[in-house]
Amino acid sequence: MTAPDPVGAWHRLAETSVLLDGFHALKHAVRFGAGIPVAVTVDRGATLALADELAPDVRDTLDALLAEVPEPTYRSLVPRPHPTTVAALAVRPSRAANLEKLAHTPRTAPVVVLDNPRNLGNAGAVIRLAAGFGATGVVTTGTLDPWHPTVVRGGAGLHFATAVERLTVDELPSGPVFALDPEGDDIRGTKLPDDAVLAFGSERSGLSAGLRARADHWVALPMRPQVSSYNLATSVAMTLYHWSATGGASAGAY
């Protein structure tokens, strides 16, 4: 339902909520069941027309949620407005809820672990990939917040489609740990199980000693000898694709 005082609600909730900036982020968050207490647009008719065209399944929900605000007000609420000039605040899932999803067994799709990632754009791209492949979740170790606004922007609102949490190496969910590393065995000879924990190293220094110590298997993505490594997000893409193409349960998961 449209918030009775959308601007007041925005100011009250902004600090503790997840900013969904733009139509696609809002659409995905609605589809995957995010709690959305307030949504604002500069042009209600244009946003609903976009929904009619691109996402009729969320049109009625948006119709009920959207509050139209003057453009200067909108700009005061949203620091770097997306061209679609619609934004919303969503409730961040609790750590307990994410931990429950990550711990749930039997696991039907892998968990992706980013070990001390540095680049917010990579983290967002990986969350989008994990959502697309129906992965159980994305866990980060280290200091990067996987719910940072830039990561959420990169993830196109798909944080709500998979469990996203920051954990220590000791808190990783159960399951065989597959360490992705150019020195590993060729992934083409490996079938990744649905309960795999797929661990990827940092852009700067690869996998940490702590994660290396947890690895049960080492696998490499095919690469010409003169090339040292792939980008982190593209490595995750290839690995999840390999899982799905070699019989991963995702065939039935989405």
Ligand SMILES: C[S@@+](CC[C@H](N)C(=O)[O-])C[C@H]1O[C@@H](n2cnc3c(N)ncnc32)[C@H](O)[C@@H]1O
């Ligand atoms: C940009 S790379 C890290 C490069 C880093 N300079 C290093 O010393 O390893 C980021 C991560 O992507 C994964 N990766 C990149 N290329 C890979 C390959 N050919 N095989 C397996 N994993 C790869 C690894 O998990 C790696 O730690």
